[in-house]
Structures are given as structure tokens and as C-alpha cells.
Amino acid sequence: MKLMAALMIVAVLGFSIGGCHCKVVQFIFGDSLSDVGNNKYLSKTLANANLPWYGIDFGNGLPNGRFTNGRTVADIIGDKMGLPRPPAFMDPSLTEDVILANGVNYASGGAGILNETGGLFIQRFSLYKQIELFQGTQDLIVSKIGQAASDKFFQDGRYVVALGSNDFINNYLMPVYSDSWTYNDQTFMTYLMDTLGAQLRLLHSLGARQLIVFGLGPMGCIPLQRVLSTTGACQDKTNKLALSFNQATSNLVNQLSSKLPNASYRFGDAYDVVNNVITNPHKYGFNNSDSPCCSFGKIRPALTCVPVSVLCKDRSKYVFWDEYHPSDSANELIANVMIRKLFSNNGNNGPSPAPAIAPSPAA
Template sequence: MATASPAWIVPVLLALAALCAAAEAEASPAKVPAMYVFGDSTADVGSNNYLPGSAVPRANFPHNGVDFPTSRPTGRFSNGYNGIDFLALNMGFKRSPPPFLSVANRTNRQITRGLLGANFASAGSGVLDTTGDSIVSMSKQVEQFATLRCNISARIGEEAADTVLSRSLFVISTGGNDIFAFFSANSTPTAAQKQMFTSNLVSQYKNHVKALFGLGARKLAVIDVPPIGCCPYPRSLHPLGACIDVLNELTRGLNKGVKDAMHGLSASLGGFKYSIGSSHAVVQSIMKHPQRLGFKEVTTACCGSGKFNGKSGCTPNATLCDNRHEYLFWDLLHPTHATSKLAAAAIYNGSLHFAAPINFRQLAEDQC
């Protein structure tokens, strides 16, 4: 883990959370025409509910969703909302865009609800096509968006579609599953192996962004990977219950590589604008100053079983905590509703410590 956060970080995080809560209550008009979301379980709002097969990662059962409106599981790996939901609210939308797969097999008129956005994220997926099984890879997610784009163009015309998409926000949250897959195959990689893996991962990430740009995306909102070596699951594997350093090292390498790649793309692609929101910085701040930020438990999951509740996922038979708002982690790998709310506030309206080179609000409001 990195060194202590600056002293001003905690009060700023608290102020941002209060500010964004007030903004949600006011229900201001949406700042962008639409949000299009790509990634893994950190962004999935129910895509995997529509996939066949027993190997598909799912969260459409209790205790997931216990704090969601009507207390129902939706496919989100959370007790309530996830970070995408809060970003959508902060942007002025009444709710997150729906899973693309929930409308993909319906009429063209219903598909073009995508004019308000769609969510393509699939739990278990990664940057690489080889990551995950029986899920929607990033490559396939981009293909799905291409299909949606064709339907939008057919409905409102190519020029109008270009205008809508150029002003819309494209959110990407992925990479952690690729790191876990690499670590599962080689838990003690050499420096050369780590470098080769990270370089390939960043290269593929860059290709996905360029493909989206080619389909009309101009505003890219990237969410980096948190210190996944400190999640309950990796901790449960460590003899002393500590964070697994190699996972965190790989995460830092990926985050830096993506940061450099996005900077390079902004210099070479006309009209390309971006922001990188740092869930990594938010989680580090919570782990360093939990009580000051309203948290009491930052190592054990609220829902799960075994050591740190990190040996298995949140199932109907899992142990469930009562004070969910005081937990950093909901299950073995995912944040709670409370954590996601704080992270979204920091990424949306925060300083360069949490989002750079501009924050998500500034990216959304950019009219140039």
C-alpha cells in the first residue's frame, strides 16, 4: 500500500459526498445526452442476468440488493447501488442506463432507448478476450455498441447520431479480472513477466478505446482499478491476512499504463477528451482514515463466509452484517453502497487527486 494520504483528503471527501447527495436530491437536468458503460462487475447493472449457463457470475439473488429500492437483487454486486448508479445520478439522470441485453432482443424502437444510454458491462469480463468464461468480453461489448449505434443512426440519421454520441459520456471500468487471472496462473511472476503482461493489457485497453472512438465516442470517462490485493478474497489467501503485494503492484502498473495511453490518445485523436477517476485513491483514503470517513471495517466483507468473509461470494446462506454502511467491502471483491457513493462523489466532482486531468463533471460539461 502507498503512504498516507494528504491531511486535506478526508474533509474534502466528506464535503464532496454531501455536495453530491444534495445534487441528487435536486434532480438537475442531465449534463450529457447519454451514458454508455463498459466493463466488469464493478459496472454491471444486470447484464449477466440475461446470459445462459451455470458458469456465468451472477448476483441476482439475496443478500445482494438488500438496500436497493424495494430491497430486491438486480444483478449488481452490491447491497444497493454501485458506482455507475451514483455517477448517473450525479450526472442528472434519474437512474442508470439499462443493460443492453435487456432490450437487445426487442423492437428497434425499444433498442433506440439507447439514445439515453446503455450498459454493456458484464461481470467476470476483462480487457483481454481470454479473461472470464461465458461472459461478454470487452471486444463483444464494443461490438454490441456498434449494433446499437447502427440502430440509432437508422432512427435519427447519421449526422444526428454523431452529434449525440460526441456529447455523450463513455464510461469504462475494467482490468481487475485480468490481473486476478494472471495471478491465478502465476502467483510469483518475474519482473519481466509482469512487464510483458502489463504492456499487453494496456495495449489491448488502448485498442478498445480507439474502437469506441471510431464509433463516435469523444468523451471517455475511465475508472481505474483499486488496490485489489487488499480485498477480502486476496487477504483470505495470505497466511497473515495481509494485502497481497504482487496484485497491488500489477494494479499500479496497469493504472499508470492506462494513464499514459489516454494521454497519448488525446494528443493523436482529434476531439478526444478524457478523465481518469481514481477508485484506487478513494479506497486508499478509506483504508487509511476509515473512522473519519464513516467506516469501521475495511478488511472483512459484510457478506460472505470464511476468513474475512472472503472465501465465497454473497449467497442467500452467507453471513450478513447489520451495519452495512460502516463496511468498505460488500462481498469478497466488491464495495458497499456507501463506498460506491463516496467514490462516485470524489470522481465526479473531486480534485486532481481523485480524477485527472479533469474530473467527470468537467468532462461532461465540456462543450468544445
């Protein structure tokens, strides 16, 4: 009876004598499109979403560090695939038990594949820094459950890498960064792919076996790029760079997946669908795809949503939340496309979007 009681306790706690019966969790590496609160703990960063009206359609409606009005694409994909939402690495409540139950999100607004990307934001976690933080996470889990169980836990995990747009918009395409005059389009892409390849191989050496790399959308069509153009149209050069990045990254991911032992690396591409939404918004239930829902009146670009910003009447009808980032509704559409492309499960069991009626602007 004592043995039976002991086995029952082991089962409830999720640990066994030989290791850990741990849940399958996610480890997310990314930029502001995936950040769930890391940057709000960086006191000097200029890339921060810890202001109203960010998060207005998420939970209690208060800012939570997400650079949108609701959920990120990673939130929605995880929900629909039955995976827990990983908390921000910088969340003070993060513990070994929380990591074992939910994974970790290392994404940081303004971050890039390259260390120098986003330097104007002062503080952000580049992809190499995020991987360094992941290594620290591994040390914590090894001390908690031992090396063998830890190895299994991390090899069973699901990994998402979603960066790249800042390497162009907040690096290569801005003359204040040396990369803009050190490289041309082709040599910069080679530099990016060499760096990303080394990072993905490093993640594999740390246990990442099931990994998805997200591609870029038509970043030349984000409101910021449009308003900075002379005609208000999408910037063709920027979109061509996104397409080149996607092709090169897809090739890289396929290469690594075939060469690295036990690696299942996949590339997630939603460029065409997002481009179609921007070109034909009404077909997808939107009525605006060229300006942000949250804006500072006619003063543009405002760059960020602030408490005195004016909100659109119906957030569910806008593709973009601010000058950079998609709305919750657009993120759901993108997530559904990714799920259809990457998984056999169509994933219809996720939460429905929150109501999206604008509140009165702050006084």
C-alpha cells in the same frame, strides 16, 4: 397554425426535420463493478449477482444484477451529474427509444480488457464483445433517426470504460490461465496497454469523444486477496500491479486525448483515497475494511453472497459488501472522489443512500 402545431409536436417528441434533439446519455463498458444486470441474462455464467442479498438497498430490495447491496460507482456519478441511468444491454425492455433517452450499459461481471480473462466464469462479455454490442446499438439508432442525427447523438454521449482488475485477479495471477506463465509483469502490462489502446481508438472511430477510463483500486486488499494470504494482510504484489496499471493507463489516455481528433479522454484515479479508507476506515465513517458484510460465517472465501449468508449489522459501516466488491457506502465515497477530480460541478444533487439495517437471514 398547422405549421406551429407541427413544430410543437416535433419539440415534444425530441425530433426535428434535420435530426434528433436527443438527451446526453452514457454508454458504460465495464466488469462486475459496473454491471447493472447483463450477466443475469447469461444462462451459463458463473459470475452472477441475481441472488439475495444483492440489491437489498436498491429499489425494492430484490436482486437486480448489481454486484453490491446498492448502487454502483457509475450509478452514483451519473445521478450526481444529472445523467440518466443506462439500462443493461441485455434488458428485454431495451428499445431504440429507451437507448435515446437513457443510453446503454454493456458491463459484464467477470469481464476483462483481454478476451481470455474470466474464462472460468464460462459466460461474460469481454471489452471487445461489449464494443461489438455497441456497434449493434449504433445500427439500431441509425435505422431509427438516420445517419447524421445518429452521429451527433453518439458524439454527444458520455463514455465510461472501467475494467482491468479481472485481467489480474481472474487471469494473470491465476496459474490456470496461460497468460500467467506466458508473460512477466512488464510484458503482460504491455500486452494489456496495447489491447486497451486499440479498444479506445476503436471507440473513438465509433464516435466516442467524451470518455473516462477508471483506474484500479488497491485490489490486493479486497477480502478475497486477504483471506488467501498467510497473514490476512493486503497482497503487496497485487497492489503494485494495480499501481503500474494506473500509471500506464493514465499515460495511454493522455496520449490518445492529445492525438485523436476532438477527443476529451480522461483518467479517473481513486487508488489513494480507497487505500486510505482501507487503512484508516474510522476516519471515513467505516468500522470494517478487511472482511465482507455478506459472508458465509467462518467459511471463507465464500466468493459470492448467497441467501443463507450472514449479513453484518450495519452495511453502511463496511467497506466491502462481498469478497470482491465494495458496499454502496464505499461506492458513494469513491464516486464523490471521482467527481471532485474530474468535474468542476461538485454534484451534491444525487439521491441519498438507502437505510442499511440488516434483515433477518433467510431460513
